[in-house]
Amino acid sequence: MTSIDQIIDDFAFLDEWEDRYRYVIELGKSLPEMPESSRTSENKVQGCASQVWLVTHTAGAAEDPLLTFEGESDAHIVRGLVAIVLAIFSGKPASEITRIDALEIFGKIGLIEHLSSQRANGLRSMIRRIKSEAEGRLHA
Numbered sequence: 715m716t717s718i719d720q721i722i723d724d725f726a727f728l729d730e731w732e733d734r735y736r737y738v739i740e741l742g743k744s745l746p747e748m749p750e751s752s753r754t755s756e757n758k759v760q761g762c763a764s765q766v767w768l769v770t771h772t773a774g775a776a777e778d779p780l781l782t783f784e785g786e787s788d789a790h791i792v793r794g795l796v797a798i799v800l801a802i803f804s805g806k807p808a809s810e811i812t813r814i815d816a817l818e819i820f821g822k823i824g825l826i827e828h829l830s831s832q833r834a835n836g837l838r839s840m841i842r843r844i845k846s847e848a849e850g851r852l853h854a
Contacts, residue, residue: 716741718801718819725823734825735791742793745800748786761839763832764789766796768840770847778807779851783844795837798825803844811848816841 716724721741728734752769759766765788774780783804785796802816817838820826826834 738794739790741797745797759843762836764792778809808848808851
């Protein structure tokens with residue numbers, strides 16, 4: 715998976731929004747395919763216009779576990795947004811996930827203002843879901 719630092723650097727080199735959208739789609743294509751068995755109503759992210767599924771895996775210390783995520787969407791651009799969200803959060807301790815300002819990162823790469831309001835709302839729903847998962851693991 716591409717790191718968030720690499721994604722930020724790559725966005726800096728792309729001047730045209732058409733190229734940036736293509737890059738987001740390419741990031742989505744690089745996501746591993748989520749098994750059909752994981753595309754359940756429990757894993758579905760509420761508040762997304764497109765269908766988005768998110769699975770959380772926990773490892774490490776019980777008081778501050780390491781969380782990794784799998785994500786999937788039925789829409790190309792949204793699948794790319796899922797890839798960026800996973801690059802931001804996956805593989806980090808729950809306590810760190812709760813402190814990350816993902817919207818600031820999306821702002822830094824200039825993506826938020828180029829998303830439709832539905833996609834921006836869906837992005838916020840994904841971020842809320844991940845942060846909620848992290849909070850839940852910290853207080854389990």
